[in-house]
Amino acid sequence: xxxxxxxxLLAPAFIAATSLASAARADELESTVVIxxxxxxxxxxxxxxxxxxxxxxTGVRVIPVAASAGEMLAKSRAxxxxxxxxxxxxxxxYDDLPNLAPLLMDLGDCTSIPNISRDGxxxxxxxxxxxxxxxxxxxxxxxxxxxxxxxxxxxxxxxxEVFPGRxxxxxxxxxxxxxxxxxxxxxxxxxxxxxxxxxRAFRKLDTIKPHISVWWRTxxxxxxxxxxxxxxxxxMWLGRAYASRRAGVPIEWTxxxxxxxxxxxxxxxxxxxxxxxxxFLNFYMENPEAHTAFAREMGYTTSxxxxxxxxxxxxxxGLVATxxxxxxxxxxxxxxxAANRAxxxxxxxxxxxx
Amino acid sequence: xxxxxxxxxxxxxxxxxxAPALRGRLSLPLSLLLVAPLVLLLAWAFFLPIGRLLLTSVxxxxxxxxxxxxxxTQPLYAEVILRTVWISFACTAAALxxxxxxxxxxARPGRVVPxxxxxxxxxxxxxxxxxxxxxxxxxxxxKGVINTLLVQSGVIxxxxxxxxxxxxxxxxxxxxxxxxxxLPIYSSLRSLPxxxxxxxxxLGAGRVRVFFAVTLPLSLPGVFAxxxxxxxxxxxxxxxxxxxxxxxxxxxxxxxxxxxxxxxxWPFAGAIxxxxxxxxxxxxxxxxxxxxxxxxxxxx
Numbered sequence: 266x267x268x269x270x271x272x273x274l275l276a277p278a279f280i281a282a283t284s285l286a287s288a289a290r291a292d293e294l295e296s297t298v299v300i301x302x303x304x305x306x307x308x309x310x311x312x313x314x315x316x317x318x319x320x321x322x323t324g325v326r327v328i329p330v331a332a333s334a335g336e337m338l339a340k341s342r343a344x345x346x347x348x349x350x351x352x353x354x355x356x357x358x359y360d361d362l363p364n365l366a367p368l369l370m371d372l373g374d375c376t377s378i379p380n381i382s383r384d385g386x387x388x389x390x391x392x393x394x395x396x397x398x399x400x401x402x403x404x405x406x407x408x409x410x411x412x413x414x415x416x417x418x419x420x421x422x423x424x425x426e427v428f429p430g431r432x433x434x435x436x437x438x439x440x441x442x443x444x445x446x447x448x449x450x451x452x453x454x455x456x457x458x459x460x461x462x463x464x465r466a467f468r469k470l471d472t473i474k475p476h477i478s479v480w481w482r483t484x485x486x487x488x489x490x491x492x493x494x495x496x497x498x499x500x501m502w503l504g505r506a507y508a509s510r511r512a513g514v515p516i517e518w519t520x521x522x523x524x525x526x527x528x529x530x531x532x533x534x535x536x537x538x539x540x541x542x543x544x545f546l547n548f549y550m551e552n553p554e555a556h557t558a559f560a561r562e563m564g565y566t567t568s569x570x571x572x573x574x575x576x577x578x579x580x581x582x583g584l585v586a587t588x589x590x591x592x593x594x595x596x597x598x599x600x601x602x603a604a605n606r607a608x609x610x611x612x613x614x615x616x617x618x619x
Numbered sequence: 620x621x622x623x624x625x626x627x628x629x630x631x632x633x634x635x636x637x638a639p640a641l642r643g644r645l646s647l648p649l650s651l652l653l654v655a656p657l658v659l660l661l662a663w664a665f666f667l668p669i670g671r672l673l674l675t676s677v678x679x680x681x682x683x684x685x686x687x688x689x690x691x692t693q694p695l696y697a698e699v700i701l702r703t704v705w706i707s708f709a710c711t712a713a714a715l716x717x718x719x720x721x722x723x724x725x726a727r728p729g730r731v732v733p734x735x736x737x738x739x740x741x742x743x744x745x746x747x748x749x750x751x752x753x754x755x756x757x758x759x760x761x762k763g764v765i766n767t768l769l770v771q772s773g774v775i776x777x778x779x780x781x782x783x784x785x786x787x788x789x790x791x792x793x794x795x796x797x798x799x800x801x802l803p804i805y806s807s808l809r810s811l812p813x814x815x816x817x818x819x820x821x822l823g824a825g826r827v828r829v830f831f832a833v834t835l836p837l838s839l840p841g842v843f844a845x846x847x848x849x850x851x852x853x854x855x856x857x858x859x860x861x862x863x864x865x866x867x868x869x870x871x872x873x874x875x876x877x878x879x880x881x882x883x884x885w886p887f888a889g890a891i892x893x894x895x896x897x898x899x900x901x902x903x904x905x906x907x908x909x910x911x912x913x914x915x916x917x918x919x
Contacts, residue, residue: 333880334880335876335879335880335881336880338880338881338883339879339880339883342883436866438873438877438881439881478780479783480783480865480866482861482862489760493760493761493762495761495762606882607882607884607887610877610881610882611693611695614695614699614869614874614877615694615695615698617866617867617869618695618698618699618702618866618867618869
């Protein structure tokens with residue numbers, strides 16, 4: 266095919282016409298939507314419970330892209346800086362949403378996503394994102410190691426006399442939960458936690474450091490430590506603790522002084538398929554049964570009120586599914602995090618490597 | 620004399636005699652034309668983005684040296700850089716001690732033994748670093764292969780803590796980088812004229828004397844090349860320390876990753892990268908100097 270002079274001259278007119286046409290149908294759904302996931306079993310469950318039903322209902326094809334939390338943020342920022350945004354929806358920490366606002370579409374009070382007010386738990390609308398997943402970083406222990414008295418808070422974790430045994434904390438480059446837990450164990454009431462008193466937190470951490478046998482690096486490793494009986498108690502993500510219990514490992518956990526591990530769906534500013542993305546956020550809150558199935562498999566409850574209500578009493582107690590549990594969970598102060606992230610992490614790195 | 624012997628040898632990976640044969644046969648414009656695609660690719664896909672990242676370390680938010688000041692004033696970075704250099708150095712030394720005998724074995728005349736040795740060196744090289752690092756987890760874990768064997772055979776009563784220590788990282792890094800030590804040494808041993816050790820032996824030198832007076836000095840270019848490769852690669856190692864390291868095994872690449880993905884502070888990540896780059900280049904230049912010195916000694 267040769268390009269005639271006529272075609273070349275007509276091309277701009279054609280482009281103008283099509284862009285006019287698309288402007289006229291501003292709220293029409295695009296044919297695809299790109300969603301960041303963490304890959305693996307998590308992505309498989311999301312596909313089965315949400316992505317495929319969404320495609321069935323709307324015809325919009327979901328393209329999942331696996332990326333670690335760090336890759337997600339770095340790539341989102343790089344895409345925005347280069348002006349070529351290729352993803353629509355990312356899933357950052359819910360408590361970090363205000364700090365990521367420059368990257369994200371402002372949903373305001375979420376009126377454009379009506380299902381949130383219909384079925385969302387309180388706080389589902391996070392202005393720059395929709396709460397999607399509710400987990401916690403908590404104290405998990407092997408009940409067989411404590412036949413008399415079970416540990417019930419971080420105070421007990423720090424008490425090596427009454428609760429002897431090998432312990433683990435995490436070394437994932439995200440120490441906020443452990444700083445908060447150390448302050449809790451030192452007797453700081455939860456209302457007075459922020460701004461975090463780092464001197465006090467590290468003094469308390471100093472006392473437990475010699476007793477930490479393993480600093481786990483991945484959630485999978487934390488599960489292996491419980492499975493092999495290598496440690497008797499440790500900090501753990503709820504989803505991992507729940508998966509261990511499902512696999513028959515002797516494990517219990519407490520939500521006392523636990524720290525929120527809440528995930529959000531957030532739409533990137535300049536997303537290529539904004540309408541489909543919003544439609545997905547709305548569809549996400551559509552079907553409570555899907556949420557129950559997802560929670561039972563993954564150990565993460567979701568933001569669906571009705572979905573939580575459908576859980577068994579045992580699951581309700583073990584997961585983040587009741588107002589009482591929600592009230593126990595400590596949230597990090599986003600403003601403190603934004604102002605102190607770098608120096609606090611520097612200090613943590615140094616403390617850990619010393 | 621040496622030229623005729625070299626051509627009698629089977630071709631090794633880098634037979635020096637082949638180079639002069641090709642040199643001067645291609646015209647300069649043709650040579651430039653041939654390297655142009657690679658140069659363009661590297662310039663566009665490698666040097667440009669890296670240059671931009673490094674540039675942000677002095678230009679963001681404004682023209683400033685703040686990032687470098689932070690590197691100097693915060694003791695964490697000097698400590699981690701020192702530790703990285705130390706681990707890389709230990710890794711290089713271990714790879715040299717373990718790798719030289721293997722290279723010597725591979726360079727021996729004969730068919731079967733050198734072939735088997737070569738396969739043992741090459742196959743791990745084609746396996747992903749991630750897989751090899753995970754393999755170490757299976758071996759070193761408290762409930763892993765080694766501990767289980769030792770406990771069951773009654774050698775030890777309680778399992779040893781081997782995983783998540785500096786030793787584990789050192790061992791795994793040495794394992795991963797070993798082929799990069801072995802291959803250059805093998806190459807220089809292979810191009811060593813067999814007449815020379817034979818002549819030395821003929822003149823009454825014992826096996827030890829032959830090795831230290833003839834074989835070792837002539838293989839030094841390979842040794843230096845291997846050491847340089849291993850050391851520079853070890854400086855930037857990321858996956859293995861991240862998987863097998865304990866809290867003390869914090870290496871510089873981990874800090875760069877943390878700044879780039881956790882804190883999104885790219886200018887500062889650029890500053891740390893710049894230090895790493897300067898460190899690596901410094902090593903290359905130092906080693907090159909050493910190498911030249913060695914050539915002078917060997918040929919004059």
